[in-house]
Amino acid sequence: MEDPPRRRERRDYERGLPDHHDPTAGIGGAAPAQSALTLRLVLAVFGLVVCVAGGLVLLAADVPVVFPVLLFVLAAVALVDLVVVARRKLRGEPG
Numbered sequence: 817m818e819d820p821p822r823r824r825e826r827r828d829y830e831r832g833l834p835d836h837h838d839p840t841a842g843i844g845g846a847a848p849a850q851s852a853l854t855l856r857l858v859l860a861v862f863g864l865v866v867c868v869a870g871g872l873v874l875l876a877a878d879v880p881v882v883f884p885v886l887l888f889v890l891a892a893v894a895l896v897d898l899v900v901v902a903r904r905k906l907r908g909e910p911g
Contacts, residue, residue, distance in 0.1 A: 824907070825908065826907070853901055853905055853909060854905075856897070856901050857898065857901045857902065860894045860895075860897045860901060861894075861898060863891070863894035864894040864895055864898060867887045867890045867894060868887075868888070870887045871884040871885075871887035871888045
């Protein structure tokens with residue numbers, strides 16, 4: 817039987833993961849693909865702030881309740897994405 821996979825560490829990501837294949841590597845002198853974790857983190861923060869602010873504004877306005885609730889649901893999705901990306905960055909994944 818195989819041993820269970822071990823938890824990856826920072827040096828594993830620095831070395832490169834096994835079986836990683838970048839289909840665009842070397843085409844036209846293109847640089848290797850990079851992870852966009854930092855961009856995803858910034859966009860999650862932006863989405864969280866905009867959705868919470870918009871939901872609060874719509875709650876104060878005379879609009880159906882479904883619109884602020886929808887924005888709060890999107891804010892919750894942005895918060896979950898923010899936590900996932902932050903954990904991946906703290907674990908040492910590049911990007």
